[in-house]
Amino acid sequence: MSLLELDQVEKVFGTGSQAVPAVRGVTLAVDRGETLGLVGESGCGKSTLARVVVGLTEATGGRIVFDGEDVTNEVGDRTFRRKVQMVSQHPGQSLNPRLRIETTLAEPLRLLGVTDDPSEIDRRIDEMLTVVGLNPDYRRRRPGSLSGGQQQRVAIARALMSEPELVVLDEPTSSLDQSIRGRIVALLREIQERRGVAYLFISHDLSTVRRIAHRVAVMYLGRIVEVSATEAIFDDPRHPYTRALLSAVPSIDVRARRRRIVLPGETPSPVSLPVGCSFQERCPLVHDRCRREDPRLMESADGHLVACFAAVPAVSG
Amino acid sequence: MSQSVSWELPSSAEPGRLARWSAELRKRPLLAVGVALLFAYLVLAVVGPAVTVDPLRTDPANQLLPPSAAHPFGTDEFGRDVFARAVAAARLDLWIGLVIAVVSMVVGSVIGVVAGYWGGRVDEVIMRLTDVLLAFPGFVLALILVAAMGDSVPNVIVAVSVSFLPHFIRLTRAEALQQREMEYVDGARLAGNPPWRVAFRHVMPNSLGPAAVQATLVAGWAILTVAGLAFLGVGIRPPTPEWGVMVAEGANDVITGEWWTALFPGGMIVLAVMAFHFVGDELGGGRV
Numbered sequence: 001m002s003l004l005e006l007d008q009v010e011k012v013f014g015t016g017s018q019a020v021p022a023v024r025g026v027t028l029a030v031d032r033g034e035t036l037g038l039v040g041e042s043g044c045g046k047s048t049l050a051r052v053v054v055g056l057t058e059a060t061g062g063r064i065v066f067d068g069e070d071v072t073n074e075v076g077d078r079t080f081r082r083k084v085q086m087v088s089q090h091p092g093q094s095l096n097p098r099l100r101i102e103t104t105l106a107e108p109l110r111l112l113g114v115t116d117d118p119s120e121i122d123r124r125i126d127e128m129l130t131v132v133g134l135n136p137d138y139r140r141r142r143p144g145s146l147s148g149g150q151q152q153r154v155a156i157a158r159a160l161m162s163e164p165e166l167v168v169l170d171e172p173t174s175s176l177d178q179s180i181r182g183r184i185v186a187l188l189r190e191i192q193e194r195r196g197v198a199y200l201f202i203s204h205d206l207s208t209v210r211r212i213a214h215r216v217a218v219m220y221l222g223r224i225v226e227v228s229a230t231e232a233i234f235d236d237p238r239h240p241y242t243r244a245l246l247s248a249v250p251s252i253d254v255r256a257r258r259r260r261i262v263l264p265g266e267t268p269s270p271v272s273l274p275v276g277c278s279f280q281e282r283c284p285l286v287h288d289r290c291r292r293e294d295p296r297l298m299e300s301a302d303g304h305l306v307a308c309f310a311a312v313p314a315v316s317g
Numbered sequence: 318m319s320q321s322v323s324w325e326l327p328s329s330a331e332p333g334r335l336a337r338w339s340a341e342l343r344k345r346p347l348l349a350v351g352v353a354l355l356f357a358y359l360v361l362a363v364v365g366p367a368v369t370v371d372p373l374r375t376d377p378a379n380q381l382l383p384p385s386a387a388h389p390f391g392t393d394e395f396g397r398d399v400f401a402r403a404v405a406a407a408r409l410d411l412w413i414g415l416v417i418a419v420v421s422m423v424v425g426s427v428i429g430v431v432a433g434y435w436g437g438r439v440d441e442v443i444m445r446l447t448d449v450l451l452a453f454p455g456f457v458l459a460l461i462l463v464a465a466m467g468d469s470v471p472n473v474i475v476a477v478s479v480s481f482l483p484h485f486i487r488l489t490r491a492e493a494l495q496q497r498e499m500e501y502v503d504g505a506r507l508a509g510n511p512p513w514r515v516a517f518r519h520v521m522p523n524s525l526g527p528a529a530v531q532a533t534l535v536a537g538w539a540i541l542t543v544a545g546l547a548f549l550g551v552g553i554r555p556p557t558p559e560w561g562v563m564v565a566e567g568a569n570d571v572i573t574g575e576w577w578t579a580l581f582p583g584g585m586i587v588l589a590v591m592a593f594h595f596v597g598d599e600l601g602g603g604r605v
Contacts, residue, residue, distance in 0.1 A: 081509055088504070090500055093499055093501060094500040094503065095501055095504060098522050107508040107509065111514075112508070158504065159507075162509075
């Protein structure tokens, strides 16, 4: 049984002709202790999906099952918050600038009902700062006197305070320098090994995803188009969108360099999607069926899920 | 251990708070003048009444004496020492001005945060009620309220505070509208803060900057309003030593040449309002 299961989750902003479907029927599972990478271009609905999962935004359709229980209507509750936490993209903005680090870190303990004992809270703050690689002396500081990498460590610490089983990481490294990025990824992996926490790691940075994710889901226009083990995605991408996305990753290995696939046209607006596959207008493999019918995620014998009529196992070879 | 990470800490040699303040004051003369004036008023209000004569003692033998060494501001028509009265009034007027500024800032900001953070219908109702308050000139509103509630210092404080509420409601609402979109609000929600706690523990402290600056200006205006009400005979009554009361009492003396009974308390009002204005303006123009 998976830790988190999303079943046809939808999020539509606005109503009527103004309606913007940001997430369109996402079905996805995250197992205990694993890292599921979620990749896709800006505006594809990754962050909205993240907010729906942690309960910051209410889903407009579908079911969210956590640990075998349907929590669709309870994602904002205390018990759920305790188990599912999030780290956001902008560490500097995600911390209240006026509060000392210790105050920020104490909040989840008190407010999520972990402990009220001041000495226990103190102990846990020191311990957690050490876990994320900060000197416990930092507890008296305010976010403004920390660097971006340090702020992100504090944000990670806050997310871990309530000992969650799943942490949604929404582009946790994309606003950081390359050198710090690597260290944060290493820290996240180390924490996962020690604590068995599962990650939903959202990013448009494919090389980072490759380093941390066990499985990868590719999102396009509010829909998951491909899911598989990380190596399978990178070595054998089957959805034409995934192939194009991967071809854009710079590589220093000349032999490994792929031919760059440049997709024609723009990503269509989610407000006016065509009938059939939403990728049809840019797809090199498009055929008649794609214009009539929207492909669902189909599983091949090796467990590789792909939502494309042209990418059935025979084609993918 | 602490040695090995110390390079990451900001240098402890950075100038202290006092040094930074004095540097700031040297760069901004108006701020310095305002601060100096307020400090002078503060000293006057705190120690003044202890060293001057009784501001209420009448002396029929020494009526309307011009300023002299014995009576620096002269005496009034009852022979009371104008300097003693003006100093005693400083304590009352500054106190009332500050209380009004704080009361209207706290109440107005709470209402403003509620409107800005919750938005929707709550915001709609609050803003329309605020518009009603704004429909009256502040001074007239205060006048009506005191007239309705009766003359007393607490009533004056309440009435004038209410007349300044709209400033704070609007300022804090606008700020809260911006702050609620900040990512730290999501962080606070994820950490388990219920909505009221997000609003008052997280959004409100981050939305008070403009209101705090405004409060400095309001303290000055409040003194002017209170004195104005007293001048019209509303709120604070004679023989209480209060600047507005004194100006009212001395107004007739000006015509007959005894300018000091009204001019000195009037000057005290002007300087006090100016002092608050300089400080408020400079703080607002600098870094809010």
